[in-house]
Amino acid sequence: MFADIHSPLQPLNFFHGYQVLVKRDDLIDPFISGNKWRKLKYILAEADRTGKNHLVTFGGAYSNHLVATAAACARNGLQSTAFVRGEAVENEMLLLCKLYGMQLRFTDRLSYQNKPLLFDRYFGGDHTALFVDEGGAGPHAVKGCAEIIAELPADTSHLFCAAGTGTTAAGLLKGIQAAQLKTILHVVPVLKGDDFISPEILKYTGPDHRLRVHTGYHFGGYAKTSPALIEFIKYFIAHTGIMIDPVYTSKMCYALADLLKHNHFNPDDKIVVLHTGGLLGLLGMKEKFH
Structure with missing residues (x-):
């Protein structure tokens, strides 16, 4: 069975003027990576x-x-x-x-x-x-994802994650609750019709004022993209050296960039983004990157 593994946390200098760290769960394993x-x-x-x-x-x-x-x-x-x-x-x-x-x-x-x-x-x-x-998806997955919180700085102001089923987000919020932190959890759904995400998360956690769901960044739905998203992915990878996938993490990073551009955060906020892996998803969209 799996031993306990802590993935690294590293500065992300892509967002100039803000203190952003990336939780590199993508580095846990090449095939069982990230939230998987x-x-x-x-x-x-x-x-x-x-x-x-x-x-x-x-x-x-x-x-x-x-x-x-x-x-x-x-x-x-x-x-x-x-x-x-x-x-x-x-x-x-x-x-x-x-x-x-x-x-x-x-x-x-x-x-x-x-x-x-x-x-x-x-x-x-x-x-x-x-x-x-x-x-x-399920309670075992929520339990596993909740453990991520203990690996983050206790003074994290904002935590970002992408959401498909909402299981990872539910785990993160449960972890925040258990540690009694003030961290605000920002969830970026990647599916169209993303109004189901909040109820899915809250069925595990109950109502919580620390939850923020940012709709409007799904780019047409699950595994859908746009030229703007593809260009963002290529620019991000080339300027950070960190691979991101077109289904999950790229949409979360795009959302953060857009929110920062519109001054949603303060320069002294400590922002953490969770890289949930999924890099093999690039294989299904390789023609978009020609």
């Missing part, structure tokens, strides 16, 4: 506690979560299966999954909507199988 490692940590512990040796999960054809789960299972002597949304395809991400021994079940989009039913249909009688929701 945080989310899987206690899921694996649950599998060990309950005697399960087969993780069954869900994701799209370019899912970082699927690769991370496949790698984590291979390293811990577990089996893995993924229900992959959509028609059968081949790509670099799914190749990595198969190399790590993951079995892939391509599933039509309508059937995919009811994940518990899919699990019960194929694995309901398998007492060795453990249901793992898409992205690893």
Whole structure:
């Protein structure tokens, strides 16, 4: 199982005139990086506690979560299966999954909507199988992500993270609550129709005045981009040496840059941005960077 690992915290001089640090969870592991490692940590512990040796999960054809789960299972002597949304395809991400021994079940989009039913249909009688929701979402993932807060400076004024399911953000807010910090959590949803994020976070934490959700930076929806975002990514990487993905971290950094431009923060604020990894997502959009 995973040992405790603390990722580095380093200055980010990209935002001139402001004190910004980046929490480099992307450096935890090349395949189980960022919030994927945080989310899987206690899921694996649950599998060990309950005697399960087969993780069954869900994701799209370019899912970082699927690769991370496949790698984590291979390293811990577990089996893995993924229900992959959509028609059968081949790509670099799914190749990595198969190399790590993951079995892939391509599933039509309508059937995919009811994940518990899919699990019960194929694995309901398998007492060795453990249901793992898409992205690893759930209380175990929230618990793992909450531990990030103990690795940050206690005087952090503002903490930024991108959000898909909202699980990472929920964990961060629970960590802030447990430590009784004044840190404001800024969440940047990457999905269109992002009004579900706040309720998803608050179901784990309860109402909290320290939560800020910045809508309007999804660039058209999940895995959608624009020429402006692509140019921002290229400029950011070239001027920081830090790779960011087009699905999550780039949209969070773009949002921060826009908010700083409009004077939402003070120069003496200590701002931390969480790099949640996901760099393999670049493989699914390589044609946009030509």
